[in-house]
Amino acid sequence: MTSAVLQLRERLAGLEDLRVASGLLHWDQQTMMPPTGGPQHAEALGTLEQLSHERFIDAETGRLLHSAAAEVDGAAPESDDACLVRLVRRRWEKATRVPTELAAEMARAGSAGQEAWVAARRDSDFAAFAPYLEHNLELARRYVDCFDDFECPYDALLDDYQPEMKTTDVAALFAALKAELVPLIAKLSQYTMDDSSLHGHFPVESQRKLAQEVVRLMGFDGRGWRMDDTVHPFATSFGSSDVRITTRWDETYLGTGLFGAMHECGHGLYEAGIAPALQRTPLGHGQSLGVHESQSRLWENMVGRGRDFSEVLAPLIATIFGGELANLDPLTLFRAVNRIRPSLIRVEADEATYSLHIILRFELEQELIEGRLAVRDLPEAWNARIEEYLGLTVPDDRRGVLQDVHWSAGLIGYFSTYALGNMIAGQLWWKVRADLPDLSQQISAGRLDGLREWLVENVHRYGSKFTTAELLERAVGGPIETGPFVSYLKGKLSDVYEIPLS
Ligand code: ZN
Numbered sequence: 001m002t003s004a005v006l007q008l009r010e011r012l013a014g015l016e017d018l019r020v021a022s023g024l025l026h027w028d029q030q031t032m033m034p035p036t037g038g039p040q041h042a043e044a045l046g047t048l049e050q051l052s053h054e055r056f057i058d059a060e061t062g063r064l065l066h067s068a069a070a071e072v073d074g075a076a077p078e079s080d081d082a083c084l085v086r087l088v089r090r091r092w093e094k095a096t097r098v099p100t101e102l103a104a105e106m107a108r109a110g111s112a113g114q115e116a117w118v119a120a121r122r123d124s125d126f127a128a129f130a131p132y133l134e135h136n137l138e139l140a141r142r143y144v145d146c147f148d149d150f151e152c153p154y155d156a157l158l159d160d161y162q163p164e165m166k167t168t169d170v171a172a173l174f175a176a177l178k179a180e181l182v183p184l185i186a187k188l189s190q191y192t193m194d195d196s197s198l199h200g201h202f203p204v205e206s207q208r209k210l211a212q213e214v215v216r217l218m219g220f221d222g223r224g225w226r227m228d229d230t231v232h233p234f235a236t237s238f239g240s241s242d243v244r245i246t247t248r249w250d251e252t253y254l255g256t257g258l259f260g261a262m263h264e265c266g267h268g269l270y271e272a273g274i275a276p277a278l279q280r281t282p283l284g285h286g287q288s289l290g291v292h293e294s295q296s297r298l299w300e301n302m303v304g305r306g307r308d309f310s311e312v313l314a315p316l317i318a319t320i321f322g323g324e325l326a327n328l329d330p331l332t333l334f335r336a337v338n339r340i341r342p343s344l345i346r347v348e349a350d351e352a353t354y355s356l357h358i359i360l361r362f363e364l365e366q367e368l369i370e371g372r373l374a375v376r377d378l379p380e381a382w383n384a385r386i387e388e389y390l391g392l393t394v395p396d397d398r399r400g401v402l403q404d405v406h407w408s409a410g411l412i413g414y415f416s417t418y419a420l421g422n423m424i425a426g427q428l429w430w431k432v433r434a435d436l437p438d439l440s441q442q443i444s445a446g447r448l449d450g451l452r453e454w455l456v457e458n459v460h461r462y463g464s465k466f467t468t469a470e471l472l473e474r475a476v477g478g479p480i481e482t483g484p485f486v487s488y489l490k491g492k493l494s495d496v497y498e499i500p501l502s
Contacts, residue, residue, distance in 0.1 A: 004067030005081050011061060012088065013280045018052040020238045022107075027236050027244055029111065031228045038115035046108030053103040057096045065089050083465040084283055090163070091282070097146040106139050110410035117408030118231060124398035126379050129408065134375050136410040137368055144369065154366045157413030161289040162420060164467055167366070170416050173423065173482055174359050180486045184493070184501065185352050188340040191497055195336035197328055198254045202321065207249050210320050211261035215245070217312070218265050218299060219452050225268060227261065232405040233347075235264040235296075237271035239279050244268075254317070255337060256348065259300050266299030267292055269452060273460025283463045287471055289414065290480075293421025294428060295455065301351050302429045302488070303451070307495060308443035310334040338496040342390035344399045351422075351489055356389045358419040361404075365412055424468075426485025427476045428459070 022045055029041050055061070065088060072082045095103075113132040120129035144153040154167045162170075212220075215227065230246035237243040245264035250256040270286050278284040286292040303309050310330040318328045340350050346357040364381060367373035373381055382401040383394040394400035406414050432454050433439055442450045458475045469479055487502075494501040 003071055004064050005071050005085070008061075008064040008068045008088070009084070009281060011055075011064060012084075012282055015052050015056055016280045016282070016284070018048055018055075022048045022052075023236050023238060029114070030230045030232070030234065031246060038112070042108050042111035042115070045111045046104045049107035050100055050104035053095065053098070053100045056092065057098075057100070061092060062096070065092055078465070080277060080283065080465065084281060087464055088282055094147070094159075098143060099146075102139065102142055102146075106136075106143065106410055109135050109139055110408075113408040113410060114405060117402070117405060121398055121402045124396045124402065126397040126402060129402060130375050133378075133407055136407060136412065137375065139410065140369060140412045153369050154413060157365075157369065158416065159413075161411075161414045161417050162468065163288055164469070165288075165290075165420075170362065170420070173480065174355075174362065174416070174419065176482045177355055177419065177423070177486070178359055180482065181352055181355060184490065185340060185342065185356075187501070188352065188493065188497060189342075191499070193335055193339040193497070194332070195339045197325060197332060197336050199252060200254075200324070202251055202254050204249045204251060204257075206320050207251075207254065207257040210316060211247060211257055213316055213320075214258065214304075214313070215261055215265040217446055217448050218262065219269050219272070219448070220245075220265055221272075224272070233260045233264055235267035235271070237268065239284070240272045240274055240276070243272050253348075258313075259304055259337075260347070262304040263296040263300040266296035269299070269455070270295040270460050273452075273456040274463040275461045278463040278465070283465050285464055287462070287464050287466065288468050289417035290420035290424055291459065291468055291471065293418050294424035295421075295459070297418075297421050298425040298429060298455075302425060303443060303448070305334075305337045305351070306443065306492070307334050308440050310337075311444040312446040335496050338492065340493065342392055344386065344390075344392055344394060345403055352493065353390060355419040355422060358415050360385045360389055361415040362419075365415065369412065420480060423480050423482055423485045424472065426483075426488045427472065427478075427481065428455070429488055430484040431458075431476045 025041055025045050025048070029038070033041065065085065068081075068085050069089065072079070072085050075082045077083075109132070113136055116129055116132045120126065140157060141153070144150075144156045147156045150156045150159070152167055158165060158167055158170065212227070220227070224241045225243045225245065227245050227247060230248060233246045233248055235243070235245045245261070245268045247257050247261045247264065267286075270292060274284050274286075286295075304313075307330075310333045314328045314330040314333045317333070318326050338350065340352045342353050343349055346354070349357055360382075364373065364378070364385070367381075368375070368378070379397055379401045386392050386394050386400065404415075406412070432451060436442070436450055436454060439451060442448070459471065462471060466474070472479060490501040
């Protein structure tokens with residue numbers, strides 16, 4: 001007689017295969033799909049979601065979970081089986097409340113919405129996108145209504161991306177962060193910083209060469225990884241031996257492609273570092289989006305925009321682009337990539353203003369879900385808040401409310417994980433520097449394997465075995481907090497601007 005844990009694992013492995021199929025369709029839609037392929041993709045994604053949801057919530061999964069829980073009773077709580085049963089039981093209890101027809105419709109609407117968004121963003125036409133957003137919000141409200149054990153509607157959505165985190169906890173962290181960032185930005189806005197080395201004409205093929213060189217240092221492995229072009233960069237993986245990252249290029253600005261590639265490679269390294277024993281199970285993925293984002297932002301900002309790595313980047317840029325950049329020195333580059341200036345586009349925002357972009361979206365999402373803000377009034381509310389938080393006037397919806405893909409794809413409740421990622425990255429950065437006293441010398445010599453191995457050891461290998469709180473307790477000895485990120489940022493910017501900022 002096969003054990004219930006083994007039968008459960010077998011059933012979950014099949015569901016992981018369906019997830020791979022959906023993931024490939026998503027990847028294809030955003031990289032290779034011809035322009036007219038959208039409707040077929042939406043139908044296929046809807047069908048796959050229907051199949052996996054039905055199979056996941058059916059009584060057999062419940063029966064196996066029940067028996068497996070009895071089998072692991074008494075096993076070490078950190079054993080793979082105990083962690084698997086705990087995670088799957090939580091997801092199963094949430095998923096069984098959601099009708100399959102609703103889950104499938106959410107997948108279908110997300111795919112169709114994304115297609116509509118691409119065109120609406122290109123044409124800066126919010127009215128063309130509004131019905132899709134209305135539909136996604138309506139589905140999200142129906143989803144929220146499936147549950148009665150969350151404190152507020154937004155909790156049910158947030159929980160899908162950052163499990164076990166409450167809206168009130170996020171709001172408290174954001175309030176503390178905002179209180180630090182607003183005066184910091186105001187102070188730095190009195191100074192100028194030359195970032196002309198990042199602006200000019202940079203042919204895509206040369207930028208691609210630079211990005212490939214950098215991600216190779218990080219651990220991009222040509223046998224198991226791909227890098228492709230897209231509109232809204234993302235990373236995905238189908239197990240640790242098939243990792244796919246994407247980038248976009250701006251021929252007039254060097255930062256977009258380079259730091260975008262480092263960011264997505266950071267996500268990819270997380271997936272690639274998960275223990276082989278967890279593959280093809282629900283434990284074989286990054287723990288939560290907040291932890292995932294801590295990995296991408298640690299590589300992008302703490303390494304990529306750090307003083308040490310500028311010793312590696314400056315000569316690379318000088319060699320690849322030549323011309324006016326032939327004599328680019330590390331300090332000039334370090335200052336240029338850390339210029340603090342409020343800007344309209346979230347993904348191009350500097351490290352100080354970035355979190356304000358997130359806080360704004362976090363607030364608007366709650367108002368939309370709770371019906372306090374109507375979709376037709378959204379652009380106006382967006383623009384008013386950009387003015388209030390960043391002091392900028394939004395010239396058109398393409399650079400305003402239409403800039404992000406998330407709401408079109410039905411990903412509501414997702415944004416806050418980006419700023420949580422900044423905080424977690426700050427905590428991990430503090431700890432890894434304490435653990436590896438020569439990290440600075442390693443990075444300035446282009447040796448990034450020490451950092452990568454520390455992250456594998458302390459974060460990656462566990463996949464989804466633990467909650468975020470448990471994982472952080474192990475890695476840094478406490479829960480998510482703003483302090484380490486804020487002191488890291490102030491320390492760096494005081495070097496960049498040569499002024500005291502404590
Ligand atoms: Zn990311």
